Every structure is written in structure tokens, then in C-alpha cells.
Amino acid sequence: MTRADPLTVAELLSSGAVSGTEVGPAGDERPVHAVRLVDRIEEIGGGVPHTACVLSEAAARGGWAVEAALRRAWERAAACVLAPAAAISSPSADLVASRLGVPLIAVSADPREVALRLAAAVAEPxxxxxxxxxxxxxxxxxxxxxxxxxxxxxxxxxxxxxxxxxxxxxxxxxxxxxxxxxxxxxxxxxxxxxxxxxxxxxxxxxxxxxxxxxxxxxxxxxxxxxxxxxxxxxxxxGRLEAERRPRTAAALLRRVLDGERSDSLLEGLAAVGWPTGGVASAVAVVPVDEVRAQDAAALDAEFCSVWETGGPGGVLAPEGGAWIGFLTGRDGGGPGAGELAAAAEGVRRLAERLPVAAGVGRPVDATAGLAESVRGARAAATVARQQGSRTVLTAESMGVRSLLAALPDHLADTAREVLPAVLDADDGEVLLATLGAVLDAGGSVKDAARVLGVHRNTVTARLERLRGLGVEPDDPARRLALHLACHLLR
Structure with a gap:
């Protein structure tokens, strides 16, 4: 390296060429073109500008010697002054160095050795x-x-x-x-x-x-x-750990769903932040739109991280097209409003990456009922998906109609085979709506009429028309099939 690119004072201190303490001012970036061992203060400035002046013990001896050296160094545009640490006995040297802007470095080694090391470093920056x-x-x-x-x-x-x-x-x-x-x-x-x-x-x-x-x-x-x-x-x-956690949680979840209850399982659940006792509810997060398998796999670690840091905590485990986690309240109690709000916030954050909805299962005994809560969470998530991204529903808030609304659309073809005569009739849509209203009302003609906005006699007449087409709403053996078919065909 040429002299056009010399070391700086700060570099000399950090390079190991000199072991010293910068008294002041700190962090100087001025270049050092040469090194001179100074036996008398008058020798400072005798060389080229930007010289590192190393005071010998003789030059630094006596009151105000270091301060005088600093003033002369400033006048002669020296790069810095290095002095024996023992010679810097008062704060006045620091004060003078700071006011003049000349770096002062206290060294404990022999000044001659310091000068030799500095000269070698400056010669070969x-x-x-x-x-x-x-x-x-x-x-x-x-x-x-x-x-x-x-x-x-x-x-x-x-x-x-x-x-x-x-x-x-x-x-x-x-x-x-x-x-x-x-x-x-x-x-x-x-x-x-x-x-x-x-x-x-x-x-x-x-x-x-x-x-x-x-x-x-x-x-x-x-x-x-x-x-x-x-x-x-x-x-x-970190990435390997992030990818490992959801896979580990998925394996634990399968053991939970299989009904296992062992000490090793409890240890695993605790390690991923899942409940091992008390009351807990499962959470199922599902994509609103279809997600390719390779994309879902890439989302596992990201979703897990978001849920832990921006949601209720714990790991989300990928399982059967959903991501499953658990909520617990304080002191092992069931999740309350705060935990549900945290889950909703977690879903909101996840939805920034991918449109998702979620369902929360009913609170259960965490020692034996987690699998049941997972099933309820999945059912609630299925309904929530139909209501759009960021929707969160609890299993306890859903009625029978909500569950029926969650039936897969592909079952509609089977439903048509249950009511072919009704669908082929000219007034088939009216009859189908009437049949569904009566079944929703548990067979009450009065309640069905109120829902449909017609007189009860009108409902009675339509029921007679349905019976003429071979549909008997009061038949216990067919009532469930008829009810499901009505919801799928509406």
C-alpha cells in the first residue's frame, strides 16, 4: 500500500501495533505518515506532517511536559502524541488534548519498543x-x-x-x-x-x-x-429450528389424537408450549382458498413464528390441511376473552400472509379431551372459512344450521337423488324452501310459517303437496336425510 493510503490513528490502536489507552479525543481518523521517537519536546515537528510522536520517558518527565508536547504537536500538525502512562498524572493533559484536538495515547510499554512497532506498521499499512x-x-x-x-x-x-x-x-x-x-x-x-x-x-x-x-x-x-x-x-x-418445531408439533398432535397419554408425550407438549393439564381449547386455522401442498409446507415455519410472537403463543402444528394450536387461561383455567382476542390477533397477522379463518373448540380437560376439542375447532373453522378471511368462530357459538351450512358442496349431487320429484316439480323451489323451514323448526308449522312469511294454512297445503310427491317430513327414518338435502340444495 502506498503512502497515499496510510493508516489512521484509530487503526494503529486497533491493529495491535500498539497497546495503549486513548486519553482524548477518541476515535481520531487522521492519517499517520511517519513515526518519531522524541527525546526532547523541541524535536516534535522536525519531521513530516502527520507524524506520530512517541515521547521517551525523559521527554515526558517533569511537570506540564506532556501538555507542552501536545501544544507543540498541534502547532506542527502532528498526527498524535504517545506518552508513558505514568507521565499522564493529571486531568490537565486530557483537557489540553481535547481542546487542541490532538489524540493523546497512554502506553505502558517501553517507548522505544512502541516506536519500533508503530514504524513497522506505518511502513506496511x-x-x-x-x-x-x-x-x-x-x-x-x-x-x-x-x-x-x-x-x-x-x-x-x-x-x-x-x-x-x-x-x-x-x-x-x-x-x-x-x-x-x-x-x-x-x-x-x-x-x-x-x-x-x-x-x-x-x-x-x-x-x-x-x-x-x-x-x-x-x-x-x-x-x-x-x-x-x-x-x-x-x-x-435458526431456520432449521423454525422448520423443526412445526414438524415436531405435528408428530405430537398425532399422538394426542390417537389418545396417547404418556410421560414422554407430556414432556413434548410442554416443550412446544401446549397444555399438559387444566382446561384448554383447540384452535384450527384453515386457508380460505385452496393452497398447494408445497406452498402449505413453506408456510408452516412462518405461521408458527407469527403465532408465537404475534398471537397467543405456542406452536401451530400442520395437520390435515389446517394448523392446530391450543389456548389456555391463567392458572390452568379455560381460555377467556383475553386468550380469544390473542387468537383473533394471531389470525389477523396470519391473514396478512395468506387469507385464513379459524375455529376454536370448546374448553376441555387437557389431560383427556384435547382430541375432542380439535374436532370441534375443525368444525367451527369450516364454517368460519365460508364467512371469509380473518373470521374466528367458537364451536359453542354455532347452532345446527351453521353446522349444516358447513357440509361439503360436492354432496349436492347425492342430495338431488333424495328429492328428485320435488326438484322436477314446477313449484319445486317453493316446496324445497317450505320443507327446509319445517324441518328447521322441528316440525312446527306455525314457526315455519312465520319464517316463510306466509299463513300456516299455506304451509299445511304445501306439506300435503310434498306428501303427494312421496316426501314424508314426519318419517323418522328419512327426516335427517331430508334435512341435509334441503340445506345442500338451497
Whole structure:
């Protein structure tokens, strides 16, 4: 690297060329063109501008010696002053350094050794930067696959640089928010894209470097390139865990539906946040529109995450075209208004990704009745689906008519075989509506007439007409089939 791209004062401190404490001012970015060991204060400024002046013990001895060195360094445009830590005994040196804007660095090693190491680093800035990159790589490897730990290393090892990991939406995942803000504001930043194992974008590492040399920017870019490997490993581990949880929950749910009750099952239920005792209700989330199998599989981890963070908590398990979870109240009691509201909020958030509706089964004893509550939740979800996305119904709120409305449409062809003569009649639609109203009313002609808005004698006459077509509403053996056929054919 040429002298046109020298190390900065901050880089010298971070490169390991010198072990010292910056007294003030912190984070200086001025370049260092040369190093000079100073035995007398008068020697400061004898070399080229932007020289790092290392005070020997003799030069730093005596009252106000360091302060005098700082003033002369300021007058001669020196890069910084390094002095033995023992010579900086009063806060006045810090005050003078801050007022003059000259970096003052306290060192504990022999000043001659410090000067030699600094001179070697300044003469070969690329080697010093490579050493910094190597040290960062080692520290990042030691941090392991943890975004927070990796970003902690970067912000601790890169002097004057603020680094953040932002996701694809621009939100800060870890690190310094100021780095993400600098990136949003279009300031000078170094950006390293982070992609997953399959090539899908995960986000980016963003480093706000400030006004630095191109050599320093390359160093920061190299360090980010090293760090993104650990960030990718962290994301992959998180993704595997996210995909594993719904699969694990699905296996547990099958054991619940099979009626198993074992210690290992109880441990598994507790691990995914499902009830092992008390009173609980099942929740069934269903897509409003048909979803392809491959798309549903991709949604499992995402839905599970949304339900845990933006809904009532616990895992959603994929099962038979639905996603099943459970609600519990406080202290093992049944779910109340708060839990139902949390479930509704979870459904709302899921619906932002895919139109869904949900049903909530009736509260049951969690030690033995979960399978029953799942069946009720599925039935309620089927009705809720017909009412549109984000609808949440409870099994307890549904009447017989709601359940009949949930019958699959493909059964209509079978229903036509139950009432062929009625459907072929000129007044078939009127007769069908009358038959359905009478059966809905439990055989009461009066109640059916009120629903239809006609006189009861009119209903009686229509019933006689139906009997003439071979339909007997009072026949117990046929009543259920007739009732179902009416709802399917309306």
C-alpha cells in the first residue's frame, strides 16, 4: 500500500501495533505518515506532517511536559502524541488534548519498543490491516453462530466503525442502529449482502465507516465478508429450528389424537408450549382458498413464528390441511376473552400472509379431551372459512344450521337423488324452501310459517303437496336425510 493510503490513528490502536489507552479525543481518523521517537519536546515537528510522536520517558518527565508536547504537536500538525502512562498524572493533559484536538495515547510499554512497532506498521499499512482482519476473523470464529455476538465483535474491533445486521425489510436484527440509519440516509457505508444456504437473501451487513481511506474501506469489507459466514450459519441454524418445531408439533398432535397419554408425550407438549393439564381449547386455522401442498409446507415455519410472537403463543402444528394450536387461561383455567382476542390477533397477522379463518373448540380437560376439542375447532373453522378471511368462530357459538351450512358442496349431487320429484316439480323451489323451514323448526308449522312469511294454512297445503310427491317430513327414518338435502340444495 502506498503512502497515499496510510493508516489512521484509530487503526494503529486497533491493529495491535500498539497497546495503549486513548486519553482524548477518541476515535481520531487522521492519517499517520511517519513515526518519531522524541527525546526532547523541541524535536516534535522536525519531521513530516502527520507524524506520530512517541515521547521517551525523559521527554515526558517533569511537570506540564506532556501538555507542552501536545501544544507543540498541534502547532506542527502532528498526527498524535504517545506518552508513558505514568507521565499522564493529571486531568490537565486530557483537557489540553481535547481542546487542541490532538489524540493523546497512554502506553505502558517501553517507548522505544512502541516506536519500533508503530514504524513497522506505518511502513506496511497493508500488513497492519491484514493483521486486523486476521484478528477479527479469529474473534468472529470464537463468537460462534450468533448474530448478536458477531456484531459485538465487529463493533468492538473496528475503530470508529458502526456495524449492523439488517433484514430484507431494513429492520435492525443486531448491532448499532446508527449504522442502519446511515445506510437509509444514503451516507457513505460499506454493505455486504447476506444470503441463506439456498441463495435466498437474508439481509445485509452495513458498516458506517465515516470519512476513511479506501484502504480502510477494503479492510472493513474484508472483515464483513468473513463475518457473514457466521451470520449465515446463525440464520441457517435458526431456520432449521423454525422448520423443526412445526414438524415436531405435528408428530405430537398425532399422538394426542390417537389418545396417547404418556410421560414422554407430556414432556413434548410442554416443550412446544401446549397444555399438559387444566382446561384448554383447540384452535384450527384453515386457508380460505385452496393452497398447494408445497406452498402449505413453506408456510408452516412462518405461521408458527407469527403465532408465537404475534398471537397467543405456542406452536401451530400442520395437520390435515389446517394448523392446530391450543389456548389456555391463567392458572390452568379455560381460555377467556383475553386468550380469544390473542387468537383473533394471531389470525389477523396470519391473514396478512395468506387469507385464513379459524375455529376454536370448546374448553376441555387437557389431560383427556384435547382430541375432542380439535374436532370441534375443525368444525367451527369450516364454517368460519365460508364467512371469509380473518373470521374466528367458537364451536359453542354455532347452532345446527351453521353446522349444516358447513357440509361439503360436492354432496349436492347425492342430495338431488333424495328429492328428485320435488326438484322436477314446477313449484319445486317453493316446496324445497317450505320443507327446509319445517324441518328447521322441528316440525312446527306455525314457526315455519312465520319464517316463510306466509299463513300456516299455506304451509299445511304445501306439506300435503310434498306428501303427494312421496316426501314424508314426519318419517323418522328419512327426516335427517331430508334435512341435509334441503340445506345442500338451497
Amino acid at each position: 497493508e500488513a497492519a490491516r491484514a493483521a486486523l482482519t486476521a484478528r477479527c476473523a479469529l474473534r468472529v470464529a470464537q463468537a460462534g453462530p450468533s448474530a448478536r455476538a458477531v456484531l459485538g465483535v465487529l463493533n468492538g474491533e473496528l475503530p470508529g466503525v458502526r456495524v449492523a445486521l439488517v433484514d430484507v425489510s431494513g429492520e435492525v436484527v443486531a448491532g448499532r442502529r446508527a449504522a442502519a440509519q446511515a445506510w437509509r440516509d444514503g451516507l457513505d457505508v460499506v454493505v455486504e449482502p447476506v444470503v441463506g444456504v439456498g441463495g435466498a437473501p437474508l439481509g445485509r451487513l452495513v458498516a458506517a465507516t465515516g470519512a476513511r481511506s479506501e484502504g480502510w474501506r477494503r479492510t472493513v469489507r474484508d472483515v464483513l465478508a468473513v463475518a457473514k459466514g457466521q451470520v449465515t450459519a446463525w440464520a441457517a441454524a
